[in-house]
Amino acid sequence: MSHNFIPVNEPLLDGNEEKYLLECIRTGWISSEGAFIKQFEEQFATRIGRKYAIAVSNGSVALDAAVVALGLSEGDEVIMPTFTIISCAAAIVRAGAKPVLVDCDPVTWNMDVSKIEEKITPRTKAIMVVHIFGLPVDMNPVLALAKKHGLKILEDAAEMHGQTYNGKACGSFGDISIFSFYPNKHITTGEGGMIVTDNAELAAKARSLRNLYFKPEQRFVHDELGWNLRMTNLQAALGVAQLERLDEFVERKRKMGHRYTDLLSNTEKIQLPLRSTDYAENIYWVYAIVLKDEVPFDAKDMMEKLSKKQIGSRPFFWPMHEQPVFQKMGLFKNESYPVSENIARRGFYIPSGMALTNNQIDASAIALKEILNESV
Numbered sequence: 001m002s003h004n005f006i007p008v009n010e011p012l013l014d015g016n017e018e019k020y021l022l023e024c025i026r027t028g029w030i031s032s033e034g035a036f037i038k039q040f041e042e043q044f045a046t047r048i049g050r051k052y053a054i055a056v057s058n059g060s061v062a063l064d065a066a067v068v069a070l071g072l073s074e075g076d077e078v079i080m081p082t083f084t085i086i087s088c089a090a091a092i093v094r095a096g097a098k099p100v101l102v103d104c105d106p107v108t109w110n111m112d113v114s115k116i117e118e119k120i121t122p123r124t125k126a127i128m129v130v131h132i133f134g135l136p137v138d139m140n141p142v143l144a145l146a147k148k149h150g151l152k153i154l155e156d157a158a159e160m161h162g163q164t165y166n167g168k169a170c171g172s173f174g175d176i177s178i179f180s181f182y183p184n185k186h187i188t189t190g191e192g193g194m195i196v197t198d199n200a201e202l203a204a205k206a207r208s209l210r211n212l213y214f215k216p217e218q219r220f221v222h223d224e225l226g227w228n229l230r231m232t233n234l235q236a237a238l239g240v241a242q243l244e245r246l247d248e249f250v251e252r253k254r255k256m257g258h259r260y261t262d263l264l265s266n267t268e269k270i271q272l273p274l275r276s277t278d279y280a281e282n283i284y285w286v287y288a289i290v291l292k293d294e295v296p297f298d299a300k301d302m303m304e305k306l307s308k309k310q311i312g313s314r315p316f317f318w319p320m321h322e323q324p325v326f327q328k329m330g331l332f333k334n335e336s337y338p339v340s341e342n343i344a345r346r347g348f349y350i351p352s353g354m355a356l357t358n359n360q361i362d363a364s365a366i367a368l369k370e371i372l373n374e375s376v
């Protein structure tokens with residue numbers, strides 16, 4: 001069986017994307033001033049069930065702005081998972097606050113919520129919740145802890161467009177929550193992000209941070225330092241077109257996930273993503289796999305073998321406590337989080353993009369099984 005290289009991600013842009021982009025070009029509205037920005041913000045806020053949405057240039061800066069909007073700074077501690085993208089910890093560190101880590105659950109790969117309370121100190125100000133790979137964090141225990149200890153919740157829903165926890169939208173749980181629209185997310189604007197909240201003050205602060213803290217009444221006089229984090233009308237045009245299809249996209253990803261699981265579930269040597277938990281059905285942001293102990297090589301070797309068979313793949317996140325940049329800063333010294341350390345070395349994901357075809361899914365699964373069978 002021969003085929004061209006199957007990329008790990010390819011977005012699907014065959015709805016109104018072209019039409020809305022042409023509208024930007026024909027009318028000349030290409031900067032962050034433009035009707036699609038407001039439309040995207042309003043429609044996104046409605047979809048997530050929040051009062052305010054602030055579009056920004058990517059998900060990482062959405063985290064930066066959210067941390068600063070919450071007022072987290074020097075001397076504050078923020079509890080977060082070690083198994084996540086660097087953007088989460090970077091935002092906390094850049095604001096001068098201290099990330100405090102917890103390990104993840106070996107089955108859902110989400111933050112182990114039973115490990116949070118032991119990390120709470122008088123300095124703890126917030127919990128940064130990060131929903132990983134397609135299943136949400138178990139929010140009820142986190143919400144209860146936040147209430148009991150008076151902590152803020154910053155929710156990273158970058159991978160969770162259209163996902164719910166007990167029927168309530170992911171992105172609606174944080175005092176402030178963020179999304180990303182990178183091309184491997186369920187909806188994309190190329191680069192892009194969104195901050196959502198129900199709190200008028202936090203929304204106003206995030207808007208000011210996005211736009212250099214210009215004062216409405218005296219434009220070039222600044223009381224605070226912000227950034228230019230603005231999204232362009234071109235990006236928002238894509239966003240409006242993609243949002244129209246969110247339900248279809250979630251459905252599509254679920255079908256892909258189920259197809260992979262059907263093809264791979266008779267393979268004992270790998271751990272597959274859960275189809276569902278008590279509180280959610282997986283939306284398979286990526287189709288993630290962990291090699292069991294009996295496989296005599298690591299994810300790195302597996303990815304090389306897949307590449308030789310023309311199948312794209314990517315490693316799991318590398319834990320925050322093992323990041324050279326944070327070790328150089330003296331952070332997380334002698335800390336160990338065994339579940340995250342293991343899945344970082346044993347985990348990888350296979351082609352999962354929105355444009356993936358059934359044939360590509362089948363070819364990827366067959367190649368993976370061949371490699372595992374050869375490895376006995």
Ligand SMILES: *Cc1c(COP(=O)(O)O)cnc(C)c1O
Nearest residue numbers: 058059060085087158159180182
């Ligand atoms: C993608 C992602 C981000 C960062 O978003 P960018 O738009 O790529 O900057 C943040 N958090 C998580 C969990 C992500 O998956």
